[in-house]
Amino acid sequence: MSIKVNKVLDAKGLACPMPVVKTKKTMDQIEPGEVLLVEATDRGSLADMKGWAKNTGHQYLGSKEEGDVLYHYLRKSDPSETSEIEEFPHVTSNEELINKLDDESITVLDVREPAEYVFSHVPGAVSIPLGDLEERMGEIDKESEIHVICRTGNRSNMAAQQLAENGFDKVFNVKPGMSQWDGPTENK
Missing domain, CATH: 3.30.110.40 (TusA-like domain)
Structure with a gap:
């Protein structure tokens, strides 16, 4: 075919x-x-x-x-049938996230591909690639304040919208994301 x-x-x-x-x-x-x-x-x-x-x-x-x-x-x-991708309304900066990293009530959700995550990610970040998010949303605590990060803020924008559409109400898109991250990192 x-x-x-x-x-x-x-x-x-x-x-x-x-x-x-x-x-x-x-x-x-x-x-x-x-x-x-x-x-x-x-x-x-x-x-x-x-x-x-x-x-x-x-x-x-x-x-x-x-x-x-x-x-x-x-x-x-x-x-x-089409629409422009809307900018997710709740955005936080890299600097704001760096200041919250010690807060155990937040979840950092990294939606990049596994190969990107392995080389460098925010300490303690949960890795769920954007393509897997729909099936794996149950792994994320709905009560937590969720900071979604990717390389540039585009995939995280789409992920944040998906989470909000599924009842997550404390979601923030982190911009500009890992491409300009100067906070602590770890690799696995």
Whole structure:
């Protein structure tokens, strides 16, 4: 079975958030119903593409992997089916989170891919990649103040929205995230 592709986007070698940024721009150039193939090497793009499509209303058809390249298939929806990704209203800065790290009543939720988490993360952070969040929400204490972090604030924005939609009411998106984190870190 083959999928008819209308446009191919080469996002190989780009890291989050660039594959999604380029996907959004390219999606604006194709017609509703057409299929975009995004070629990416960033492992995080798997969760990013699914999350972006879900949050905008475009259809995520699936992905396949060949060697180091991920091939993501997305179908452009009709404008009546789509929406812009809203900025999550509750944002906290890296500095504000650093000042709260000793508070045991907070949970730091890292939604990056496992390979990103292993090399450097906030001490005590819980690792649940964005793509796994829906199935693993039960692992997070709803009573806790949750600070969601990723590399740049984009995946954490999508994760924070998902948590809020599922009854978590003390959620904060940490921006700019690990790309500019100068607080304590650990690795596993």
